[in-house]
Each structure stands twice: as C-alpha cells, then as structure tokens.
Amino acid sequence: MNDEIILNVQDLNLWYGENHALHQVTLPIKNKKVTSLIGPSGCGKSTLIRCFNRMNDLVLGCHVSGNVIFHGQNIYDDGADPVDLRKKIGMVFQKPNPFPKSIYENIAYGPRIHGMKNKREIDETVENCLRKAALWNEVKDRIHESAMGLSGGQQQRLCIARTLAVNPEIILMDEPCSALDPIATSKIEDLIEELKKEYCVIIVTHSMSQASRVSDYTAFMYLGDLIEFGDTRQIFENPHKELTENYITGRFG
Numbered sequence: 001m002n003d004e005i006i007l008n009v010q011d012l013n014l015w016y017g018e019n020h021a022l023h024q025v026t027l028p029i030k031n032k033k034v035t036s037l038i039g040p041s042g043c044g045k046s047t048l049i050r051c052f053n054r055m056n057d058l059v060l061g062c063h064v065s066g067n068v069i070f071h072g073q074n075i076y077d078d079g080a081d082p083v084d085l086r087k088k089i090g091m092v093f094q095k096p097n098p099f100p101k102s103i104y105e106n107i108a109y110g111p112r113i114h115g116m117k118n119k120r121e122i123d124e125t126v127e128n129c130l131r132k133a134a135l136w137n138e139v140k141d142r143i144h145e146s147a148m149g150l151s152g153g154q155q156q157r158l159c160i161a162r163t164l165a166v167n168p169e170i171i172l173m174d175e176p177c178s179a180l181d182p183i184a185t186s187k188i189e190d191l192i193e194e195l196k197k198e199y200c201v202i203i204v205t206h207s208m209s210q211a212s213r214v215s216d217y218t219a220f221m222y223l224g225d226l227i228e229f230g231d232t233r234q235i236f237e238n239p240h241k242e243l244t245e246n247y248i249t250g251r252f253g
C-alpha cells in the first residue's frame with residue numbers, strides 16, 4: 001500500500017536541557033515516499049530527523065515527550081530497543097563517513113554483527129546493496145580496496161549501501177548532498193528516486209530546489225514549530241501559511 005503511514009509523529013517535544021527545540025510536532029510520514037524537512041538554520045530539522053531513530057538519546061540532557069509510532073509501537077516506550085530500531089530506520093549523514101576499511105567490509109559489517117555468517121550470502125548482500133546504491137559498476141573491480149580511496153559522492157553512495165545492508169524500512173538522510181559537487185548531488189537525487197520504490201526516505205535539505213525535485217511531501221519548520229506540511233507541489237506553488245510563502249520566496253532564510 002503506497003499510502004500507508006509508516007511513521008506517525010504525534011505531539012513530539014524535545015528539550016536540550018532548558019532549550020525547548022521542538023514544539024508539539026505532529027506529522028504523518030508515508031511509506032515508499034520521500035518527505036523533505038526544510039526551514040532556516042536552527043529551526044530543528046536535524047533534531048527532528050534524529051528523533052526518528054532515537055539518535056538524540058546519545059545527547060546528554062536531551063529529553064523527549066510525545067509519540068513516534070512505528071509498527072503500532074511508540075519508539076520512545078520503555079521496552080523499545082534503540083539498536084533494533086536503528087537497524088530498521090537507518091541514517092546517512094551530511095559528511096560521508098565510511099569506515100577506514102575496504103568497500104566490501106563497509107557493507108559486510110552490519111549483516112555480520114546481526115548474525116549473517118555464510119560467506120556466499122554476505123557476498124550476495126554486498127553486491128546487491130552496491131547495485132541498489134548505483135555504485136556496483138564503478139567499484140566491482142576493487143571492492144577489496146579501501147573505501148577511503150573513493151570520491152566523496154561514491155563514499156556517500158557507499159554509506160547508503162551500508163545502510164541498505166541491514167534491510168531497513170526507512171532511510172533518514174541529513175543533508176546528504178551538502179558536501180558534494182553538483183554531479184555527485186544529481187546521482188544521489190537519482191538514487192533517492194530509485195530507493196523510494198522500496199523504502200521510505202526522509203531528507204533534511206537546505207536546498208529548496210532539491211526538496212521540490214526529490215520529495216513527494218514537504219514539511220516546513222520554523223523556530224522548532226512545524227509550520228506547514230503537505231504535498232510538495234502544494235507547499236511550493238500554493239502554501240497556505242504566510243511564513244511558508246515568505247521562506248520559499250526567499251524573503252528570509
């Protein structure tokens with residue numbers, strides 16, 4: 001079902017100590033669609049995307065209230081397992097961060113720690129993930145060489161392949177192209193288009209043109225509030241809120 005809500009964010013608040021960084025955010029995220037989070041610097045985009053796989057748990061003094069419902073369970077419930085959650089909801093960061101190991105080992109690592117032992121199965125997973133990340137043809141003759149020898153754009157696609165290797169359902173991308181040149185950026189954007197056939201993708205971007213190119217839905221945030229959420233076309237062509245219109249027309253940013 002393409003209209004299935006895979007992640008239901010309800011009345012989500014987040015504090016960094018005394019700083020109330022997210023206010024009552026309510027947002028339905030649909031499966032097999034791309035959702036962009038946009039807004040000026042400091043509005044809470046990264047904070048929000050990090051809530052979706054509990055990355056903020058690692059920040060001292062951070063406190064969350066509200067619900068993020070995934071498969072009928074609040075991911076913040078006491079019984080929820082953040083390690084298992086991060087397997088199902090993977091994350092790709094702004095700066096490509098491959099391990100200083102071979103291309104092969106970067107991808108084999110996750111499946112191995114989750115119990116995959118059979119070499120043939122691991123080989124197949126590595127190839128499959130590199131193909132899905134549109135990297136196989138470029139690296140197939142050197143998969144046992146260091147990942148650090150890849151270009152920035154290739155490293156970012158490797159990080160995406162690494163995320164895919166543990167069979168996620170949702171891929172979070174926090175400004176995945178901000179360190180890349182326009183050609184590498186366009187390859188990642190093409191890849192996002194492919195990935196959404198199988199996965200839910202949520203992306204933080206500073207680029208409104210990128211949001212309008214890649215996403216089905218867009219959420220505009222301002223000072224920790226979710227101001228407007230809707231179909232990307234509606235947000236960019238017919239925003240309902242004045243703040244959204246002022247932002248997308250470049251009146252502030």
Ligand SMILES: Nc1ncnc2c1ncn2[C@@H]1O[C@H](COP(=O)(O)OP(=O)(O)OP(=O)(O)O)[C@@H](O)[C@H]1O
Pocket residue numbers: 016019021039040041042043044045046047048059
């Ligand atoms: N680890 C942290 N500890 C304390 N405060 C934080 C932390 N991360 C973010 N903040 C604060 O939370 C608010 C939202 O920041 P966040 O990084 O989520 O915004 P953003 O929209 O992603 O910004 P940018 O576009 O500049 O990356 C800001 O006031 C920021 O200072």
